[in-house]
Amino acid sequence: xxxxxxxxxxxxxxxxxxxxxxxxxxxxxxxxxxxxxxxxxxxxxxxxxxxxxxxxxxxxxxxxxxxxxxxxxxxxxxxxxxxxxxxxxxxxxxxxxxxxxxxxxxxxxxxxxxxxxxxxxxxxxxxxxxxxxxxxxxxxxxxxxxxxxxxxxxxxxxxxxxxxxxxxxxxxxxxxxxxxxxxxxxxxxxxxxxxxxxxxxxxxxxxxxxxxxxxxxxxxxxxxxxxxxxxxxxxxxxxxxxxxxxxxxxxxxxxxxxxxxxxxxxxxxxxxxxxxxxxxxxxxxxxxxxxxxxxxxxxxxxxxxxxxxxxxxxxxxxxxxxxxxxxxxxxxxxxxxxxxxxxxxxxxxxxxxxxxxxxxxxxxxxxxxxxxxxxxxxxxxxxxxxxxxxxxxxxxxxxxxxxxxxxxxxxxxxxxxxxxxxxxxxxxxxxxxxxxxxxxxxxxxxxxxxxxxxxxxxxxxxxxxxxxxxxxxxxxxxxxxxxxxxxxxxxxxxxxxxxxxxxxxxxxxxxxxxxxxxxxxxxxxxxxxxxxxxxxxxxxxxxxxxxxxxxxxxxxxxxxxxxxxxxxxxxxxxxxxxxxxxxxxxxxxxxxxxxxxxxxxxxxxxxxxxxxxxxxxxxxxxxxxxxxxxxxxxxxxxxxxxxxxxxxxxxxxxxxxxxxxxxxxxxxxxxxxxxxxxxxxxxxxxxxxxxxxxxxxxxxxxxxxxxxxxxxxxxxxxxxxxxxxxxxxxxxxxx
Numbered sequence: 001x002x003x004x005x006x007x008x009x010x011x012x013x014x015x016x017x018x019x020x021x022x023x024x025x026x027x028x029x030x031x032x033x034x035x036x037x038x039x040x041x042x043x044x045x046x047x048x049x050x051x052x053x054x055x056x057x058x059x060x061x062x063x064x065x066x067x068x069x070x071x072x073x074x075x076x077x078x079x080x081x082x083x084x085x086x087x088x089x090x091x092x093x094x095x096x097x098x099x100x101x102x103x104x105x106x107x108x109x110x111x112x113x114x115x116x117x118x119x120x121x122x123x124x125x126x127x128x129x130x131x132x133x134x135x136x137x138x139x140x141x142x143x144x145x146x147x148x149x150x151x152x153x154x155x156x157x158x159x160x161x162x163x164x165x166x167x168x169x170x171x172x173x174x175x176x177x178x179x180x181x182x183x184x185x186x187x188x189x190x191x192x193x194x195x196x197x198x199x200x201x202x203x204x205x206x207x208x209x210x211x212x213x214x215x216x217x218x219x220x221x222x223x224x225x226x227x228x229x230x231x232x233x234x235x236x237x238x239x240x241x242x243x244x245x246x247x248x249x250x251x252x253x254x255x256x257x258x259x260x261x262x263x264x265x266x267x268x269x270x271x272x273x274x275x276x277x278x279x280x281x282x283x284x285x286x287x288x289x290x291x292x293x294x295x296x297x298x299x300x301x302x303x304x305x306x307x308x309x310x311x312x313x314x315x316x317x318x319x320x321x322x323x324x325x326x327x328x329x330x331x332x333x334x335x336x337x338x339x340x341x342x343x344x345x346x347x348x349x350x351x352x353x354x355x356x357x358x359x360x361x362x363x364x365x366x367x368x369x370x371x372x373x374x375x376x377x378x379x380x381x382x383x384x385x386x387x388x389x390x391x392x393x394x395x396x397x398x399x400x401x402x403x404x405x406x407x408x409x410x411x412x413x414x415x416x417x418x419x420x421x422x423x424x425x426x427x428x429x430x431x432x433x434x435x436x437x438x439x440x441x442x443x444x445x446x447x448x449x450x451x452x453x454x455x456x457x458x459x460x461x462x463x464x465x466x467x468x469x470x471x472x473x474x475x476x477x478x479x480x481x482x483x484x485x486x487x488x489x490x491x492x493x494x495x496x497x498x499x500x501x502x503x504x505x506x507x508x509x510x511x512x513x514x515x516x517x518x519x520x521x522x523x524x525x526x527x528x529x530x531x532x533x534x535x536x537x538x539x540x541x542x543x544x545x546x547x548x549x550x551x552x553x554x555x556x557x558x559x560x561x562x563x564x565x566x567x568x569x570x571x572x573x574x575x576x577x578x579x580x581x582x583x584x585x586x587x588x589x590x591x592x593x594x595x596x597x598x599x600x601x602x603x604x605x606x607x608x609x610x611x612x613x614x615x616x617x618x619x620x621x622x623x624x625x626x627x628x629x630x631x632x633x634x635x636x637x638x639x640x641x642x643x644x645x646x647x648x649x650x651x652x653x654x655x656x657x658x659x660x661x662x663x664x665x666x667x668x669x670x671x672x673x674x675x676x677x678x679x680x681x682x683x684x685x686x687x688x689x690x691x692x693x694x695x696x697x698x699x700x701x702x703x704x705x706x707x708x709x710x711x712x713x714x715x716x717x718x719x720x721x722x723x724x725x726x727x728x729x730x731x732x733x734x735x
Contacts, residue, residue: 001265001680001708004160004336006205008064011156014122015073015094017047018152050088050116051075054097057124059169060156061096063301081106085115092118092149096156099127104135111144118149124156125197157201158712161299162335164701165694166684166712168198169298173714174272174687175725177220178559192220195686195714196227199267202682202712203232210267210682212652220686221269225652228267232654265680265708272687276556276726277462279690280455280719282420286352287345288692290333290404291718293411300691300716304328305400306407331400338397346695349412353405360398367391416440416447420456427460429472436476438483446483450542453480454549455719458726461557473557477550484546485539551732552723682710688722689713 051070053061058080061070070078079085081097093116097103111119121135132151139145159167170176176191203210209232214225272279283289290296295304306328335342340359344352370388412418419440423431436453438446448456457476460466683697694711701709 001206001682001710002163003158003166003202003206003710004064004163006207007060007156007158007160010154010205011061011064011096012073014096014120014152014154015049015051015070015075017049017092017094017120018122018150047074048076048091049074049120050077050079050091050093052079052081052085052093052095052097052110054081054103056098056169057096057156059299060124060159063159063161063299085110087113087115089114090117092116092120095119095121096154097121097123098157099123099125099131099153101131101134104131104138108135108138108142108144111139111147112142114144114147117147119144119147120149121151122156123151123153125201126153127151155201155204158198158205159299161301161716164698164708164710166199166202166682166710167299167716168195168712168714170194170198170714171298171721172725172728174722175728177687178273178729188220191714192223192227195224196231199224199228199684200231203267206265208265209654210265211678212267212269212654214269214650214652215271215274219271219273221271221274222650224686225269225650228269229652229654264678265682266678268681268683270683270685272685272722273559276559276722277424277459278693279688279717279722280458281424282417282452282455282719283690283692284348284418284421285346285692285695286349286405286408287333287341287695288690289349289408289412289417291691291716292417292720293408293415294404295328296333298715301333303331303333303404305331305404331404339394340398340401344401345691346699349405349408353409356398356401356405360395360402363391363395363398367395415449415452417452419447420452424456424459427456427463427465429460429465432456432460433475433479436479436483450480450484450545450549451720451723453483454546454552454727455723457553458556458723461553462560466557468557468561473554476553477547480550480553481543481546484542548732549723549727551728551730552726553730555726555730680708682712684711685713687713688715688717690717690719 051061058078065073067078075094077088081095081103093110095103095107097107107119107121110116127135135148135151136145139148157168159169161167170191173191173195176187179187212225212229214221283292287300290303291300296302332338333341333345335345340356344355347355367388370391420435423435434440435447436457440447457480461468461473461476466472681701685693689711694716697709697711701707
């Protein structure tokens, strides 16, 4: 199940002018291909072109093609659709964009202005007849219709951080889907539509109509499942599904039906709030700690590595300092091109460090032996010249991981993440309260910043160790506020601050000092007073921040209590609401989604403190993986907890008319999944998935030979981002 290979096949098709022949291509206004010849057997990969993309398409294509490869494909200029662009006479343009009116207006304007010789328009989703008419009318009215060389659609509405990972690039999806208040219903409907469209695009690329399993009769996952099933059951989807098989095969993603998936796959949709603790808990694996401590792209494929040892760096400089100073280098984390990352990303951090040291030493030993052999009498210089470049490239990648691991370890030590990880695995109320008050788990010293402590409190609040009473929640919130006033001094630049903000802070302090000198005050006394004032202001700000984050603790506990006790009621028509983007949604839609998760009790979520490297024991398997295993008919993973979570799995088959009729009546089948057990499964987290959870799901797939398991989510998120969303849901506002 290689999502990236399938999507890449469609993107290549677009970049090759959708495989136009020589005569058609010349008529469309493109320059002759160097060397001429027929396009048969040698597609238009080398024809010169300008690549124009909207924001979403730029994110998608950047993961599929490095800049150097785009140049080899003839796309020497990569431009943003909404930017001011200069004319490039005599050269065609390949547009890749969402089918929106704004995009159509811009394309029509480009054609009228004659910026390029021809416009090959590639939409990331199938346009409606109304959208096609709008583009045609806009081009005619602008006077540029003659330059429209073609209109095509390709399934490009998703991103692929890895071959078997999927991301829709939807930040703050949890806060959006569970919001209540004015405008919430419309936002929920729009988000559900985007989720359904993105997943539908992914399975269009794969070439299969999946069976669908969702958890519960209510909630975002159930609503998305219904909307997605309607998309997949539509006749238009089947038609495009068949037409795209030739493109998949031509792009190297061949196999039965154009994709080497084998039998029909199962899609398992899981709500983020079904196990909020796993999303909030502090991680222990290499990939998850990189996402936790470094500045990482939204899909986890690029990281900014601080130059901690740059000349002039302070000895106590942290990753946050380096990021604020701009002293970073961007590093790609692509398992397809980085063999060590592919091997070590899911390992416990300590194991990854040991593996990196061993592999680096092996490479250095091989390098020394190769150089010695080349310089010795009778040595093979040509053999050394052939083997040395690849060896040096491997060495450079391993040394880059040395720098990354050093930066991660610095943040782990500064925030006490290892202590937090251990405490979240077996929380006790006394130890949690000590950490929240800034005393440390064993009274030896404070650990974690406010965000870390709020996450710990949330994990405890939904664990079996908590009694869940209002008094206990008040106690947790009060302890968090008490500890805020005794936080250790932050790094010189707070994480996420900019150099401009840091400079502004420095100039403010300098101005205060100069003013006191002019007034004749003692400089040391003035500095002490300024420091005291700054400390008081900082403490006051920290207390306010603690109160804001405490809203997350209260919201998580309230949601857990309401979810566990909510009676099963008829499902609101979420599908209709989403189709209209909430225009006719019932007013209780937001509140219904917020209280949605039926049958999830404390015994389930208490297992959510990430246990990623110990899948052999049934109790440590991530709940999302358990849902997927139960839906797929996997007996190796074991049964679901006794909370009744297994019985709440809802199955929908878009290819079965009776199943779709049950969906329309609001009573889809809860029987076993049709066609199971499944060897191809995709687990999709509605509301954001963490690196640790993706690792857990991948490890489940590796437990049985022949199983293809993919994972995805509305975004690749972290515990820090999730606690911010929960604080906003609880009324604490955004940071």
